[in-house]
Amino acid sequence: MNMPWTLARQTARDAAKPLDAAELALPDALGLALASAVRALTSQPTCDTSAMDGYAVSGPGPWTVVGRVAAGDPVPALSPGAGEAFGVATGAPVPDGSDAVVPVELCSLDESLLIADAVPGKHIRRRGEDWSAGDELIPAGSLISPAVLGLAAAAGHDTLLAHRRPRVAVIVTGDELLHTGPPRPGRVRDAIGPMLPGLLTRADLIGTTHLRDDPSALTDALKQDQADVLVTCGATSVGPADHLRAVLTDLDAEILVSGVACRPGHPMLLAVLPDGRCVVGLPGNPLAALAAVLTLLHPLLDTLGGHTARPPVTARLGDVNAHPRDTRLIPVTRSGGTAVPAGHDRPGSLWGAALADALAVVPPGHQYGEVELLA
Template identity: 85%
Template sequence: MNMPWNLARQTAREAAKPLDAVEVALPDAVGLALASGVRALASQPACDTSAMDGYAVAGPGPWTIVGRVAAGDPVPGVWLGSGKAFGVATGAPVPGGSEAVIPVERTSVDNRRLAGEAVTGKHIRRRGEDWSAGDELVPAGSAVSPAVLGLAAGAGHDTLLVRRRPRAAVIVTGDELLHSGPPRPGRVRDAIGPMLPGLLAGADLLGTTHVRDDPSALADALTFDQADVLVTCGATSVGPADHLRRVLAELGAEILVSGVACRPGHPMLLAVLPDGRCVVGLPGNPFAALAAVLTLLQPLMNTLSGHTVRAPITAWLGDVNAHPKDTRLIPVTRTGTEAVPVGHDRPGSLRGAALADALAVVPPGHLGGEVELLTCASAS
C-alpha cells in the first residue's frame, strides 16, 4: 500500500541525522548550514560612536571646540565637559560625556566657537546598541547566506562551524536511454540525469553511473561507499526490468518508503543500507522523478545538511480536478497570492515543470483553497 505523501516526506526528513560538523573559513561557508549559532565575540559598536560627520557636544551651546577624532582613532582620553565640543567623523569614537552629535552641515564655527542645535542622544550609536558580546545573532540550522557571512565577520569571526556537504552519487538505469542526440523509435533521451545536478547543488556530486537493466550491474553500482546518498533513476516499479527492490533486499537494506500515494511519482522509494547509506529511488518518467526529488530526496538532503525546516510557501489554488485518494503535484505559476496551473503535467514530460515557478501540493479531494508550493530549487 502506498504511503500518504505527507508521511513519506516526514519519513525522508527523519531517515538520517545531520552530518559531521566542520570548521571552515568564512568564504567556504556560504550555502552550508550552521552547526552552532553565531555568537558575537564583541559588542557592536565596541564603544560610543558617531553616526555622522560633525561635532560631539555636552551641555548647552554654544560650545568650545577642544579636539578632533577620526574613524579608526582610539577613544579620546578626555571627558567632554559641559560647553565643550569635539570634532568627529562618521564611525569615530566619541569622548566620554558626549550627549549628542550635531551634523557638520547644521553647525557654524567662529574662532573655535561652535553654534548649532543639539538633540540629546541624537546621532550617537551607544556601545552594544546592536548587540552585546555573547549574544546569539543567528541560530544553528540557518543557511549561511552572504548577509550571514558579513554579520559573522562583523561580529569577529574568521571561521564558522557548519555541517559538511552531503556526498551524492547518481545511478541511471535503462537499456532504452540515449545520452546524446535526438530520441528515435524505441529509444529516449535521458532527461533525469542532466536534471539532477542542479537539484543537488547543495551536495557534492561524486559522479553519474549509467547501467543497463541488469540486477548484478545495479548491485555493483550500489556498493559505491563514498556517497552518503545514492540516487537511482528508473527500476523502481514492478515490471520485468525493475530490479531495484529485489537488489536492495539482497543487500540487506531497510526500505522505509515503498511507494507513495502521489501523482506523478507513486513508485518512488527510500531505503537505508546496512552501513547507513541512503538510497532514493526515482521513477523513470522525468516528471515523476522530479516529484520524487521534491518528496523524498530534498527533505533527506536538507536533514543531512543540517538545515532547519522552513515554513511552507503557500498560495490559493482553485479546483484542479483533485484525485480522491492521492496527492497531486501540478506545475503552477504564482500571481500574487494565487497559483495558476500551467498544464503539460504528464509523468513523462518536463514541459510543465520547465514553465512553472513551483509544484502545487494538491491534497486528495481539494476543491479550492490554500496549498503548499514546492520550488524546484536545489536542496540547500
C-alpha cells in the same frame, strides 16, 4: 499500500542524522548549515560611536571646537558641561562626556566657535546597542549565506562550525535511454540525468553512472561507498526490468518508503543500506522523478546537511481536479499570492515544469485554498 505523501516526506527527514561538522574559514562555509549558533564575541558597537558626520558636544552651546576624531582613533574626552566640541566622522568614537552629536549640515562655525541646536543623546550609537557580547545572532541549522558570513565577521569570528555537504552518486538505468542526439522509435533521451545536478545544490555530486537494465550491474553500483546518498533513476516500479526492490532486498536494505500516494511519482522509494548509506529511487518518468526529488531527496539532503526545515511557501490555488485519495503535484506559476497551473503535466514530460515556478502540493479533495509550493 502507498504511503501518504506528508508521511513519506517526514520519513525522509527522519531517515538520517546530520553529517559530521568541521571548523571552516568563513569563505569555505558558504552554502553549508551552521552546526552551532553564531554568538557575538564582543558588543556592537564596542564603544559609543557617532551616527553622523558632525560635532560631539558637551554642555550648552555655543561650543569651542577643541579637536577632531576619525574612525579608528582612540576615544578622547570632553570636559562635562564645559561647552566643548569635537569634530567627529560617522563611525568614529564619541568622546567621553558627550551629550549629543550635531550633524555638520546643522552647524555654523565662526573660527573655533560652534553654533547649533543640540538634542541630548541624538545621533549617538551607544555601546552594545546592536548586540551584547554572548548574544545568539544566528541559530544552529541556518543556511550560511553571504550575509551570515558578513555578520559572523562583524561579530568577531574567523571560522564557523558547519556540517559538510552530503555526497551523492547518481545511477541512471534503462535499455531505452539515449544520452546524445534526438529520440527515435523505441529509444528516448535521458531527461532525468541532465536535470539532477541543478537539483543538488545542497550536495556534492560525485559521479553519474549509466547502466542497462541489469540487476547484477545495479548491485555493484549500489555497493560503491564514497557516497552518502545513492540516487537511482528508473527501475522502481514492478515491471520485468524494474530490479531495484529485489536488489535492495538482496543487499539487506531497510526499505522505509515503498511507493507514495501521489501523482505523479507514486513508485518512488527510500531505503537505508546496512552501512547507513541511503538510497532514493526515482521513477523513470521525468516529471515523476522531479516529484520524487522534492518529496524524498530534498528533505533527506537537508537533514544530512544539518539544515533546519524551512517554513512552507504557500499560495492560493483553485479547483484543479484534485484526486479523491492521492496528493497531486502539479506545475504552477505564481502571480502574487495565487498559483496558476502551467499545464503540460504528463508524468513523462518536463514541459510544464520548465514553464513553472514550482510544483503545487494538491491534497486529496482540494477545491480552493492555500497549498504548499515546492521549488
